[in-house]
Amino acid sequence: MQQDSLVEYGSRRAIITITAILCALLEIVDTTIVNVALNNMKGSMGATLSEIGWVITAYAIGNVIIVPMTSWLSQQFGRRNYFAASILLFTICSFLCGNAHTMWELVLFRFLQGVGGGALLVTSQTIITESWPAEKRGMSQAIYGLGVIIGPTLGPPLGGYIVEHFSWPLIFYINIPIGIIALMLTLQYVRSPKYSEKKTAKEIDWWGIAFLAMAVGSLQYVLERGQEDDWFSSSPIVMLTITAVLGFYFFIWRELTFKNPIVELRVLKNGNLRIGTILSFIMGFGLYGSTFIVPLYLQTSLGWNAQQAGMIMVPAALLTAFTMPIMGALLQKGAKPQYLAAMGMFLFFVFCLWGHQIISPMTSGDDFFWMMLMRGLAMGMLFIPVSTMSLSTLKGQEIGQGAAFTGMMRQLGGSFGIAIITTFMTVSNAKYRDDLVSNYRLDNPMFQQQYSGTVANLMRNGMPPNLAQSAAYQMLNGKAMGQASVLTYMDVFLYIGIMFLICVPFILMIKTGKEKVDMSEAMH
Template sequence: MSAPDPADSAAGGHNPWLVAVVVAIATFMEVLDTTIANVALRYISGGLAVGPDEAAWVVTSYLVANAIVLTASSFVAKRYGRKAFFMAAIALFTVSSILCGFAWSLESLLVFRVLQGLGGGGMAPLAQSILADSFPPEKRGQAFALYGIAIVVAPVVGPTLGGWLSDTYSWHWCFLINAPVGVIALGLIHLLVQDPKSAIEERERLRREGVDFDLVGFVLVATFLGSLEVVLDQGQRKDWFGSNLIVTFAVFMGIAFAAIIPWELTRRNPVVDLRLLGRRQFGSCFLVMMATGAILIATTQFLPQLLQDHFGYTATWAGLALSPGGLVTCLMMFVIGRIASVVQPKYLIAGGAAIIAVAMVDLTNLYGDLDFGFFVWSRIAIGIGLPMIFLSITAASYEGIAPAQTDQASALINVARNVGGSMGVSLAQNMLAYRQQFHTSRLVEHVVPSEPAYQETLRHATDYFATHGASTVDAQSQAFAWIGQQVQTQSAFLAYIDVFWTLAMVSAATIPLAMILTSVKRRGGAPATGH
């Protein structure tokens, strides 16, 4: 057998495993940024003098920008050159990471974070294509396993690394750490990767046939997702539709959504293939992935926030509470990979959703004396359920999809995860704020001087502070303050419980969606893993 032509490989004459390592490093850096900032939000909030709900935009803005560019990255790479686009994405991601590290206000940080998301979204699908074209078919499974490890390990490392950097140095280093990695990855991609002959021929064919990018469709999708995020993020603060800002963006969102459907259905090369979403199999997978993304990203943000605000954890320890669950996820990836060969995806998805729902219900047992182990085990349960969904959704979503549609399907599944995660964070943040106000108003109804329970509590608290050296007047003032603090703490716990109940119901709602999926025909080889 003759040696393969280096021109047919994305690795050229270089060792493909070296290319795989470089691609995995770049992917690791991008995925890391979906979680590294979560535990640093408290520092960002304090450093930029904004509220926790505003700091959450640092997460949602990145996810939305990432989702928007995902819809376009595959075609742009085919039409204008994969290597050039991949390098441009890494360069944009690296430069915007540095700018995030030097951000001087929330507004500047959000602008740079959007740019970072645009760069990251361009890297994700191209990494898979480069790997597929660097290895012969019989070795692609091993290459994608290395890629999958980078995808799984990054979210594990993210919270702990972000917490340690924030506690030891500052939150700025959560972004600045990308700079040396990005520069090295950019240089190695330039030296090692090339566009294979098949990709060059495809690019020339698209040019000859005059197939252009669906710019109008892309703008409509970007307008819809961007406006939706503004409405969800700002709604609670701006009194929803009592605000002209919210009404304006809601109108933009509605017009864009109404225009997307006829435009994309009549395009030769739509940026979003709506016909895929209209299929029962793929549409159900899309909704399941949205729900899973919402739960994953929301819990990754809210658990560190809860631990730091109400249990006195440092950012490092808040990150460490999440890490064991991530390690379990890594192990379960291999276990589920073997089980998936004999169990249909729909059963694994339903089982994973049920486990996550139970984990969310367990988190509703929230009170002030919970120890570190409670949160670790809750996260471990989530870590068991997530791989059952993520690995199975790939096989299930590709069922019945033509080979020419696989790039579009992969992009849309990743879009579903990011959009779901962004919506999950925004809606959960709104619910947390609203329910905390609600519970505070209910609890305050019982904190009145005429209530015997209040009088007894005030007396005991006053006596406690008096025995610890306070004067009578100071002791009573401290007792009043302590009671007020207890009301706020209890209302916060009740609000978090409401959020966890809601996430449990979201997870449970995906079980019937999973069960209506059709059975998948067994094939040789494994599909590429989306991240």
């Protein structure tokens, strides 16, 4: 077989594997490393929470747009050349992100960094798989899977340490030496397969690419800015909603009728893959959503610094690393992937319910420690079983098309998830605050008691009566905002948890094929 010609041995295989994992980790860590730096960026850029969210989502959009195109680009330019060019783009954009002077400069460079990064993620998986012999491909999959799941969790602690001891641009500059080393190793050691056919410019699905970019970009903007722009009373929001709907409609039509579609939608006729696609989206929502809200809550509500907020994620990452090879071994021994995935989904629900229960202004780090361990266990149980289950009844080339689809949906789940969570938090915060402040009336005995007590305390400390009354009201208003924030975070955890719980019965209904999936086929 063609791919066996790329099998490497000894130190050469080790170097290629390390290079590919390094590139995959670079890409994935960069998805979440900015999470704990958002407060610092917001201050130095003079941006709102909604605007700064674009630093994360622009990167994710770049990822999502490039992933379906990666296979064609590899064939057109040669895998090694394309991989090296992606590393170079990623590294240059890392420097430009750290050097950005305005908010929208940073967003643009993050988008371009995401375009380079998406290729690193997909191509590194192919390179690792093809450099290992067929009988050891299960091990190569476990190695790659560790990077995919642990990467998002490693981002916050690394980002936290950098922000606390240095400054936020360094979270981007740190990529530069690693990128240069990876580029040199790629040019020296990585080989390209000989492709039997190259598509000409006329055979490229340019319209499919344009419709996908138009639909995803417009929908992302609507989700991000809708609340701030008062939804459909804003002309840009209305126009972009229409653009998103038409973009998706024409994208689906194009992919179902074009000879060489950029995304093979016909493969979704397979029932397992349809469910697996939805599960991948939800998994991305939970994976990236939880690495967004936990550090944000710890910093904004509990006053933790960036490093403390990031370090809480480390034990979960270690538990995920420990759990994933066990899942791989269980599947090799014939364990049903749907049972393992259902258990993972249920444990993630337990993690969310735990978060819902313990969140308060007095929550301690110890409480979060055990809760985050539950998240690490759940994520470790999800990735390989969901991938295996999704592809279990596909054959040949369909496996590669299905794997590309689930990977794209996982990225979309993360991208849209953060946008939806940010919007929901803005709406919910305002609602809870209004409800609480509406009780601040002098004819309300409870408010009167709190207000009078606060005024008396301030006057005892030497404050004049008129200033004490004003300060007391401000203090109670601040307290209401704190309570509204806690209630909002409680809701976010609860609703994400319910979403995972709903998946459990659907997973158990999936029938998997009797043959084991050759995961190496999923790389093409």
